[in-house]
Amino acid sequence: MVTELRQELARASAMLDVRRFREASELLARVVAAEPESSRAWCLMARAHLGAGRYADAVTAARRAAALDPADEWPHRLASNALVHLGKFADALRAAWEACKLAPGYWQTHVCVAQAALAAQRFDIATEAASRARGLAPNEPDVHFLSGKVSLASGDLTQAREHQERALALDPAHSGAMNELGRIRLRRHDTAGAIRHFISAARATPDERIYSRNIDVVLLRTVSRTIYLFTLIALILIWVPAVTHLDRLPFVIGLGALALVTAGCFAWMVLRLPREARLMVRRTLRAPRVATALAMAVGGVAVAFGIVAFTPAADLAQVLPVAVVITVAARLAAFAALRAAARRH
Amino acid sequence: MEPEPTVLDSLRKAIDAMPDDVPLRLHLATMLLAAGQRAEAIRQLGAVLQRDPGNAQALSLLREPEPDPPAVADLSGQPPADPAVLTSERAAVPPPGQAIAPGDSADTPGADKADGQSFDWSQAEDELRDVLPAMFVGEGEAAEAASAGIDEADAYDTERPGLTLADVAGMEEVKARLEAAFLAPMRNPDLRRLYGKSLRGGLLLYGPPGCGKTFIARAVAGELGAKFIAVSFADIIDMFVGQSERNIHELFEIARRNAPCVVFLDEVDAIGQKRSQLRHTPMRSAVNQLLLELDDIAGNNEGVFLLAATNHPWDVDSALRRPGRFDRTLLVLPPDAAAREGVFRYHLKDRPVAGIDLAKLSRQTDGYSGADIAHICETAAERALMDSVRRGEPRMIGTPDLEAAIAEVKPSLGSWFDTARNVALFANEGGTYDDLAAYLRKRRLI
Numbered sequence: 001m002v003t004e005l006r007q008e009l010a011r012a013s014a015m016l017d018v019r020r021f022r023e024a025s026e027l028l029a030r031v032v033a034a035e036p037e038s039s040r041a042w043c044l045m046a047r048a049h050l051g052a053g054r055y056a057d058a059v060t061a062a063r064r065a066a067a068l069d070p071a072d073e074w075p076h077r078l079a080s081n082a083l084v085h086l087g088k089f090a091d092a093l094r095a096a097w098e099a100c101k102l103a104p105g106y107w108q109t110h111v112c113v114a115q116a117a118l119a120a121q122r123f124d125i126a127t128e129a130a131s132r133a134r135g136l137a138p139n140e141p142d143v144h145f146l147s148g149k150v151s152l153a154s155g156d157l158t159q160a161r162e163h164q165e166r167a168l169a170l171d172p173a174h175s176g177a178m179n180e181l182g183r184i185r186l187r188r189h190d191t192a193g194a195i196r197h198f199i200s201a202a203r204a205t206p207d208e209r210i211y212s213r214n215i216d217v218v219l220l221r222t223v224s225r226t227i228y229l230f231t232l233i234a235l236i237l238i239w240v241p242a243v244t245h246l247d248r249l250p251f252v253i254g255l256g257a258l259a260l261v262t263a264g265c266f267a268w269m270v271l272r273l274p275r276e277a278r279l280m281v282r283r284t285l286r287a288p289r290v291a292t293a294l295a296m297a298v299g300g301v302a303v304a305f306g307i308v309a310f311t312p313a314a315d316l317a318q319v320l321p322v323a324v325v326i327t328v329a330a331r332l333a334a335f336a337a338l339r340a341a342a343r344r345h
Numbered sequence: 346m347e348p349e350p351t352v353l354d355s356l357r358k359a360i361d362a363m364p365d366d367v368p369l370r371l372h373l374a375t376m377l378l379a380a381g382q383r384a385e386a387i388r389q390l391g392a393v394l395q396r397d398p399g400n401a402q403a404l405s406l407l408r409e410p411e412p413d414p415p416a417v418a419d420l421s422g423q424p425p426a427d428p429a430v431l432t433s434e435r436a437a438v439p440p441p442g443q444a445i446a447p448g449d450s451a452d453t454p455g456a457d458k459a460d461g462q463s464f465d466w467s468q469a470e471d472e473l474r475d476v477l478p479a480m481f482v483g484e485g486e487a488a489e490a491a492s493a494g495i496d497e498a499d500a501y502d503t504e505r506p507g508l509t510l511a512d513v514a515g516m517e518e519v520k521a522r523l524e525a526a527f528l529a530p531m532r533n534p535d536l537r538r539l540y541g542k543s544l545r546g547g548l549l550l551y552g553p554p555g556c557g558k559t560f561i562a563r564a565v566a567g568e569l570g571a572k573f574i575a576v577s578f579a580d581i582i583d584m585f586v587g588q589s590e591r592n593i594h595e596l597f598e599i600a601r602r603n604a605p606c607v608v609f610l611d612e613v614d615a616i617g618q619k620r621s622q623l624r625h626t627p628m629r630s631a632v633n634q635l636l637l638e639l640d641d642i643a644g645n646n647e648g649v650f651l652l653a654a655t656n657h658p659w660d661v662d663s664a665l666r667r668p669g670r671f672d673r674t675l676l677v678l679p680p681d682a683a684a685r686e687g688v689f690r691y692h693l694k695d696r697p698v699a700g701i702d703l704a705k706l707s708r709q710t711d712g713y714s715g716a717d718i719a720h721i722c723e724t725a726a727e728r729a730l731m732d733s734v735r736r737g738e739p740r741m742i743g744t745p746d747l748e749a750a751i752a753e754v755k756p757s758l759g760s761w762f763d764t765a766r767n768v769a770l771f772a773n774e775g776g777t778y779d780d781l782a783a784y785l786r787k788r789r790l791i
Contacts, residue, residue, distance in 0.1 A: 006364070014582050018615045023579070199771055206659050206767040276770045283791060 005035050012044050021051040039069035046078040050085075058082035073103040077112045089120035100129075107137035114146050118153055126150045141171035148180050152187070160184050175204040179211055191222055192272045199276050215277060219284045222269065224338045227297040230262045231331040234301040238308045238323055255305060293337035300330020353380065360389075367393050371402055378406065506563040506573050513557065513564050514687020519677055523548075523561070526673050528568055531650065546669050547639070547651025549613070551658040552677035553761040555716025557684075558654035561677060562609045565652060571605040578612040597638045597649070604648030613653040613671070614660040632662055639670040656761065658778075659768050666777075676780045679714050679758060682707045688715045689747075692722035697729075699741035706747055712788075713756045724750035766791050 008031045015024035025048040031041045042065035049058035059082045066075035076099035083092035093116040100109040110133035117126035130147040137143050148163030161184050167177040182197030195215055202211035237251050237258065270281050284290055304323035311319045356373040363369060370393045377386035386406070393403040510520050510528075527548050530537045550558040559575070566573035576596060600606045610616055616635065639651070653671055655661060665671050680688055685707040693701060710718055725746040733739045762785070769782035769791055785791045 006361075011582050018578075020578065020615060202767050203771040203774075206772045207657065207764045209763060209767065212767045212771070279770055279791060 005031065005038060005041070009038070009040055009044060012041075012048070016044065016047050016051065019051060021048050024048040025052065037068060039065045039072060039075070042068065043072075043074050043078060046075065046082070050078065050082055053085075055082040055085040059086070071102060073099040073106065073109055076102065077108060080112050080116050084116055084119045089116065092116040093120050093122070093125070105136065107133045107140060107143060110136065111143060111146055114150055118146075118150055121153075123150065123154045127154065139170060141167040141174050141177070144170065145174060145177050145180065148177065152180065152184060157184050157187055173204050175201040175208060175211065178204060179214065182214065186218065191218060192269065194218060195273055195277045199274055212280075215280055216284060219277075219281055220290065220338050220341055222266075223284070223290060223294070224335060226262055226266050227294065227331065227334055230258065231297060231301060231327055233258050234305065235324060235327055238305055238327070239320070252305075252309065255301075287341060289337050289341035293334040293341070296330050296337065297334035300327050300333075303330075353377065353382075364392075367400065371400075371406075374403070374406055504573050505571075506567040508560070508564045508567040510561075510564045510568055512567075513561060513684075514690070515681045515684030516557070516561075516677075517681075517683075519561065519675065522675055523565060526675065527565065527650075531569055546672040547653060549658060549661070549666070549671040549674045550652065550654040550677050551656070551674060553679060553714060553758045553765075554656045555714035555757065556677050556679050557715050558677045559609070559611060560715075562607070562611075562652045562654060565650075566607040566609070569605060569607065569650065571607045571648070571650060572603045573607050573609060574600055574603075575609045575611060576616075578615040581616045593634045593638055597641065600649045605650070606648065607650045607652055610651075610653040612655060613665070614655040614657040632665075636662075636664055636670070639665070657764070659764075659772055674777070676784070678784060679712060680718070682711075684715075685710050685713070685718060688718045689722065692719050693742070696722070696726055697739070697741045698743070700743055701747065702744045705744065706751070709748065709751050712758065713754075714758055717754060717757050721747060721750040721754050724753055762790055 008027065012024045012027045012031065015021075015027065024044070028041060028045040028048055032038070032045055035041055042061050046058045046061035046065060049055070049061055059079050062075045062079035062082065064075075065072070066079065069075070076095045080092045080095035080099065083089070083095060093113070096109070096113040096116040100113050103109050110129045114126045114129035114133060117123070117129060127150055130143070130150045133140075133143045134147055144163045144167035148160045148167065151157075151160035151163055161181065164177040164180045164184070167174050168181075171177075178197050178201035182194040182201065185191075185194035185197060195218055198211050198215045198218070202208075202215070205211065234255060237255050240251060270278055273281065285294070304327040307319050307323045307326070308316065353373070353376060356369065356376065360366065360369055360373060370389050374386045374389040374393070377383070377389065390403045390406055393400050510523065513520065530542045536542075550561060552558060562575075563573060574596070581593075597608070600608045616632075651671070654677075658666075658674065661671075666674075682704075686703045689701070689703055689706055710721070713721070725742055728746050728749060729740060729742040765778075765781055766785060769778055769785050773779065773782055782791065
């Protein structure tokens with residue numbers, strides 16, 4: 001019976017290793033029905049629920065395991081992980097502490113504390129726990145990966161980069177570290193550099209969609225910023241002739257030049273991107289929502305400028321607010337459309 | 346000195362946590378022998394020998410004669426908590442010095458041991474049989490099967506598929522590529538030799554789930570007139586729980602003995618997953634063994650043909666894709682119009698249908714997998730059945746039922762294509778996924 005249980009658990013564990021959560025859950029459901037007192041079976045069940053995104057069920061299974069074997073740290077780590085996903089950060093931190101208390105010499109428990117503390121925005125605790133984990137497992141890439149995340153959250157970009165680079169040196173295929181390096185670049189306003197890192201991450205783990213989503217979001221943000229800049233300068237160009245009563249021709253030329261410069265800047269940024277990202281830009285700009293956003297922003301400015309251009313100078317004071325409202329409304333609508341597109345991605 | 350029961354319990358727990366720790370098992374076995382719990386000690390020593398067959402200490406402990414039963418023998422292997430249990434166990438043991446009747450030795454456990462001179466190997470084997478997994482999958486069954494005159498390969502469900510590629514509706518492009526890359530060289534050994542075409546390596550079929558990869562693999566075996574061994578992820582896991590390396594070897598041995606034989610590894614991404622993703626898991630050794638076997642097949646190809654299928658070729662260890670292993674790939678896409686008609690026809694052939702416009706249904710199901718179409722037919726049948734129940738008289742399944750089912754059943758391939766898009770964009774190094782990228786471009790997915 002014991003052997004049978006052990007074999008079933010080994011089978012379930014192997015399924016979980018290769019991310020077959022559904023099959024593992026089915027097997028473990030049978031195991032826990034037959035052997036409800038097996039703490040390890042409940043732990044594996046919690047792991048299967050976690051992998052399948054059933055976080056509440058994972059907490060229940062982990063707590064059951066903890067009740068059966070109070071000296072084991074694993075159920076607490078599993079519970080902490082699931083609680084983080086459920087947004088219950090204080091409970092997650094408590095569970096992580098419990099795991100750490102039971103196995104202080106085990107680096108995973110400190111990583112667990114750091115993760116929960118990071119989610120709870122307790123950066124001091126997270127920093128300390130990450131440091132302890134590094135002391136226990138200096139050659140474990142995940143420890144450096146998490147340390148980098150903690151440093152980034154604390155605003156120490158240099159330290160964050162060092163940790164992520166160390167994680168990558170230990171595991172050159174660590175896509176999480178590549179993604180974090182992209183985030184660090186983004187914080188340094190290096191869009192093209194960030195995208196390069198996100199692309200590396202997506203190349204290393206193509207079935208992890210968060211990386212390609214990050215590229216999409218950065219591209220959408222860039223489009224959004226370009227629209228914002230264009231609208232802002234267009235507003236100034238509309239406003240000045242109306243207020244100063246100067247000849248409008250230079251401002252018409254100015255608006256044309258602005259459109260060209262904005263498009264040129266965007267093209268320059270796109271050309272600096274790797275080929276894969278350029279393909280994504282093309283796809284992003286073709287996406288109906290993004291195309292709609294661009295059309296709304298440019299159309300709003302064109303309509304506002306048309307109103308200003310064709311209104312006699314004497315009436316400009318009355319139509320100017322209308323033109324400004326149209327421009328700002330178009331910009332807001334474009335922004336909303338882009339946000340919707342980002343959410344959809 | 347007899348060890349404390351709590352110490353033994355702690356050791357047992359430690360072994361549960363680390364079943365492969367040989368020194369720990371030896372330590373427990375020694376302590377169990379000291380505590381007089383010989384039965385459990387033998388089990389532990391057997392487990393040691395299972396992991397380390399030549400372990401001198403384990404062999405020496407096993408050969409040690411059993412001491413005379415103590416005045417109060419505890420044969421239960423558990424702390425003597427319940428006096429009633431202790432009494433009943435004690436009653437089974439003859440008192441020291443009592444003669445054992447000749448007939449008792451066969452039936453009474455410990456009868457042979459009572460002389461303190463010899464060790465009952467057959468009893469030990471019997472005991473171990475319950476505790477340790479069989480070395481090879483179907484080992485026991487294979488022995489029984491052999492004695493019953495059954496082919497040993499039945500352990501792996503060897504079959505001779507009656508299917509051929511002619512049974513695969515549509516998918517002409519896939520068939521043409523299969524013919525050129527795999528079947529023509531196999532069927533024409535003279536031409537193969539003339540052109541110096543090697544038979545090394547296997548073919549990896551990849552594509553979205555439910556689009557007929559397994560069906561095609563069976564058809565390939567049928568075309569070659571070969572036996573077919575399908576190995577799924579679940580089979581490998583079963584092999585793995587025990588001694589996967591030996592079992593994978595055994596599988597390939599059986600294929601060689603049954604040549605010509607197609608070995609089909611289904612869901613090879615799970616079997617041969619990237620070792621970087623299996624850093625801390627024992628499945629890594631299964632991948633290594635698979636690589637060894639593939640190299641062996643490449644060097645000694647006596648009519649064993651390798652086919653594999655996966656939905657996620659990007660998760661397959663790159664070592665498995667090197668020349669001589671699964672070095673040829675074939676993309677099996679969602680069924681084309683002709684194939685969809687064929688799938689509808691197949692799933693409706695045993696149902697009461699009338700006036701089905703297959704061409705129309707086929708047009709409406711562009712982008713659906715074969716499994717999705719099977720689900721549509723099922724849903725349409727359910728709809729007709731419920732309508733018949735309501736009306737009180739049976740009616741035929743018609744095109745409107747199937748159209749309503751199509752509206753209800755959404756294509757299931759969106760998630761796969763999301764990942765495939767990432768692969769085509771970011772992970773198409775060396776043009777490995779050019780055919781996939783071309784398909785995605787054609788459908789404006791990238």
